[in-house]
Amino acid sequence: MEFLLNNNDLENWSMAIGVCLGATAAMVFLRMIFLRRLGDLSLRTVTRIDDLVVKMLNRTYLVLLLAIGVYLGSIFLVMPDSWRLVVSRVAVASLILQLGIWGDTALRGWRSQLLAQPGDGARKASSTILFFMLRLVVWTVAFLMMLDNFGFNITTLVASLGIGGIAVALATQNILGDLFASLSIMLDKPFEVGDFIIVGDALGAVEYIGLKTTRLRGLGGEQIVFSNGELLRSRIHNHKRMQSRRVAFILRIAYGTSEAQVTAIPAMIRDIVGSRSDVDFERAHFFRYGDWSLDFEVVYHFKSPDYILHMDAQQDILLQVYRAFQREGIQFAHPLSVVRVAGAHDPVGGWPPAGASPAELMKH
Structure with missing residues (x-):
């Protein structure tokens, strides 16, 4: 005798209930497997992603999985379109809600990890x-998707x-x-x-x-x-994020310094700066005739970003340069102006001419 309930025989109901329970059990089993594997992995690693995934899976609700399982089982039943639409919409709403819960859990877990620092x-x-x-x-997105569903x-x-x-x-x-x-x-x-x-x-x-x-x-x-x-x-x-300091300064040497002394200055500075272990020497060059000095540019890199240590090193270098210049008789330059009195035979000399009248001066 064929058993009918809502136009479905016993075989259809058995298939629907079996698929519903089987699908729900399979999702629960997969959740348990992933939780166990990721739980062991999170204990051996220092990354945060596996910890967040574990928290998300722990917030998986059985009633929402069961709603999806009911929809899968309903495929094997004969029912009106209105009923099938209701079941599908409930299943989709359950899926959206579960995704929203996972997203919210991931954000709260990320926030907790950040605030713990x-x-x-x-x-x-x-x-x-x-x-x-x-x-x-x-x-908001989840709510709008559920309303649209x-x-x-x-x-x-x-x-x-x-x-x-x-x-x-x-x-x-x-x-x-x-x-x-x-x-x-x-x-x-x-x-x-x-x-x-x-x-x-x-x-x-x-x-x-x-x-x-x-x-x-x-x-x-x-x-x-x-x-x-x-x-x-x-x-x-x-x-604060500086890894090293580039230091550049100018030494001004007095005009009148001998050629031998000027030639020896770059090597002298190289030996002084290069003798320090906390400094990388780059260059020292005679690079310009100044208005009142011979200018040498010195560049080196201090290996620490600490400003006090940098100033200590620069002070020591400058003092050693000062001692070396004193020892070699090299004079530092200082600003000065030279006033030259023109003679009678200079191009601009002999002016104004002796005995010139004011009228003659006006002509010039």
């Missing part, structure tokens, strides 16, 4: 706002949200510009708290990075405040 409170506040906005985007016309809603968003953006463009600049500083990290930076004619150590402003402590002790948008539009010199 040592850092200033302002940067953590910026990251909190960033992740809130990303989570809002995820759930259930047959709602979301075109008008999306257009209304777009117009409202444009109006808000125009009204708060300066604030939003500084806010997004703060997020850009947080993500790109062109500088951090404690870095010594130069922006235009302002220089100082970064002591605070906020949502709207960044503050420097100047060399004179004053506080310099920049809006984040203005700061990112400027050229920033970050001295």
